[in-house]
Amino acid sequence: MGEKELEIEHQEVAMERQPVIPLAQYTGVTREFFLQEIYPLRKPVVLRGIDLGPCTAKWTVDYLIQAAGKKEVKVHVAAEPQMDFLSKNFVYRTLPFDVFVKRAAEAKHTEYFISEDEKYYLRSLGDDPRKDIADLRKQFPLLGDDIWIPEYFDKEKLFSTVFRISSAGLQLWTHYDVMDNFLIQVTGRKQVVLYSPRDAPYLYLSGTKSEVLDVDRPDFKRYPLFAKARRYECLLEAGDVLFIPALWFHNVTSEEFGVGVNVFWKHLPSECYDKTDTYGNKDLAAASRAVQILDRALKTLEELPEEYKDFYGRRMVLHIQKKTYSTNYE
Numbered sequence: 001m002g003e004k005e006l007e008i009e010h011q012e013v014a015m016e017r018q019p020v021i022p023l024a025q026y027t028g029v030t031r032e033f034f035l036q037e038i039y040p041l042r043k044p045v046v047l048r049g050i051d052l053g054p055c056t057a058k059w060t061v062d063y064l065i066q067a068a069g070k071k072e073v074k075v076h077v078a079a080e081p082q083m084d085f086l087s088k089n090f091v092y093r094t095l096p097f098d099v100f101v102k103r104a105a106e107a108k109h110t111e112y113f114i115s116e117d118e119k120y121y122l123r124s125l126g127d128d129p130r131k132d133i134a135d136l137r138k139q140f141p142l143l144g145d146d147i148w149i150p151e152y153f154d155k156e157k158l159f160s161t162v163f164r165i166s167s168a169g170l171q172l173w174t175h176y177d178v179m180d181n182f183l184i185q186v187t188g189r190k191q192v193v194l195y196s197p198r199d200a201p202y203l204y205l206s207g208t209k210s211e212v213l214d215v216d217r218p219d220f221k222r223y224p225l226f227a228k229a230r231r232y233e234c235l236l237e238a239g240d241v242l243f244i245p246a247l248w249f250h251n252v253t254s255e256e257f258g259v260g261v262n263v264f265w266k267h268l269p270s271e272c273y274d275k276t277d278t279y280g281n282k283d284l285a286a287a288s289r290a291v292q293i294l295d296r297a298l299k300t301l302e303e304l305p306e307e308y309k310d311f312y313g314r315r316m317v318l319h320i321q322k323k324t325y326s327t328n329y330e
Ligand SMILES: O=C(O)CCC(=O)C(=O)O
Pocket: 164, 165, 166, 172, 177, 181, 182, 183, 250, 252, 260, 262
């Protein structure tokens, strides 16, 4: 190989590996410590050694199968481990919970929808998913009492408790949610990659999701700005809790079959949230209104000749930056 080729190859390798910023980790934090020292920073952290109740010992595959039984659940089924919301390489199927758990825990299936090594993912829903909010105690009464939610926020603010159960290898795309969140990893290990809300301009967003699906080997030719996004990372082990502040992007890969429960809470006054939001991911009411008004302003600019539209468009960008960008925010 000539020197030039070698140099080019090195550049490509360097481009592929973004520096990793490890998340802060704390063991055995009290409510007071969390509220005074961690929560105000609005940064994700891993909390270890919290007493999560009997679930950490009890929730084996056999126990889950017997305790949740035949209740029907709607799950994602994907032929490939990396789920793709752009090409839609997954389907939704309804299965009895016990069948779903058995399949998610096995690598090869005798009965399957797409292929013998398809992957499964459950994000549990309310009884009527359009109106009801996921609540483990309601939908899985025998399991709900096994898990103790960290009491680091006021109980009245609790929004939902959601099962997150996935096959080994499954990767969920990068997205944000609008509420504060404790992702409680009860069993199984998972890798979580996070990005600050401030790096949203580099994530090629489509709604709440990033189009850069392969965060480990991103296509920088297609997504050049992604190189600027700072990659935060943690490895969650069974029993760990990840605090994900609202708007922080997260991409989750299950390294093993695992059962997680995530807890969303309304840290803002309840009027701020979209009343039709059952998932915890609809933009705040005022944000949606502002976006609508901006769309009207942009329509109005269309009335101008190109030269003027460009000029006022640039001035509006500066005005928005001046009026909205926070300075006390890393
Ligand atoms: O752990 C997972 O499967 C996804 C978690 C997630 O997206 C969340 O808790 O908001």
